[in-house]
Amino acid sequence: MSQFNLKSFKNSITAIILLFTIVGFAQNQNTITLQLAPFSAKIKEQKNPQIVDARGPEEFALNHINGAVNFNLETKNYTEYVARLDKSKPVFIYSIGAGRSNLLAKELLKNGFSEVHDLQGGIAAWIGGGKPFYTNLKSKLTLAEYNKIIADNKSVLVDIGSRYCGACKKVKPILETIRAEQGTNLKIIEIDLEESPQVIADLKTVKVFPTLILYQNGKIVFKKDGSNDLKKEVDAALANKI
Missing domain, CATH: 3.40.30.10 (Glutaredoxin)
Incomplete structure (x- = not known):
């Protein structure tokens, strides 16, 4: 291979690697696992935030973030809930850990949602951080x-x-x-x-x-x-x- 062709070949490989890096970076920007402070701050930036509790209905009934709707990938009428969301606006998701919320976030991105945020630590981080929440329980321990x-x-x-x-x-x-x-x-x-x-x-x-x-x-x-x-x-x- 001539020196010219070798140089062109190396430049092409570099360009391809750079392209994949940029594409991967762009995809990663669509879904971001956030700690409590930035997650809460971004919610406050929205006039009508789209908050999804990806836990089960029994868990949701006991406690959840104010204004959240409840569904996950196992919900019977899952597609109906998704259809009610605005794909052009951020979606804020949480569960207990990162399992159900992370799976749901990935699925929403596949379906054309522009921005999805997953709360690190889930409901534990939200309630444990002293953020406002709904509950139908009176604590047994004060x-x-x-x-x-x-x-x-x-x-x-x-x-x-x-x-x-x-x-x-x-x-x-x-x-x-x-x-x-x-x-x-x-x-x-x-x-x-x-x-x-x-x-x-x-x-x-x-x-x-x-x-x-x-x-x-x-x-x-x-x-x-x-x-x-x-x-x-x-x-x-x-x-x-x-």
Whole structure:
């Protein structure tokens, strides 16, 4: 191959790579997973924001973002709900984690929607961040009662989640093991979104389900997401190793 042709060949390859990079970047701009602050800010920018709760109807009935409609890919009349949305305007989607909302976001983009935003942390981030929400429940546990438990016990482990959260279910057997081993040395509180949404909102510290918080003498020793190394960290903290 001549020097001229080789140079032309390299330039062509570079141009193709650049083109695919630009196209991929443009596609990624259509759907953006946003943290709570920018997600909320973008909603406020819209006169009539299109908010979609991609959870199940039972979950939606208990609590949801104000103004949201409820459907996902498994909804029987899914296409009817989609037809009610304006493809030229942003759509804001959330679920518990990123599963159902992310799948729905991708499907909407395939169907010509120009901009879709998925909330990182889902409903946990929204309510846990103290944002306004609808609920038909009165919290079983108040913030005052929560603070009293923390003050009255030397060591308290708090598990915050939802009964509809798959990852939250994995925490339960670990808690049972810890409870059996520690006995009265450790107070364990389990707070579900379906029972005490307002105290989760009042704490303003939850960004995802599950969230685990360990207090000792009224102070937070650690705060973590998920069950990985949970027992190990609790054991170490109670042994004053962290």
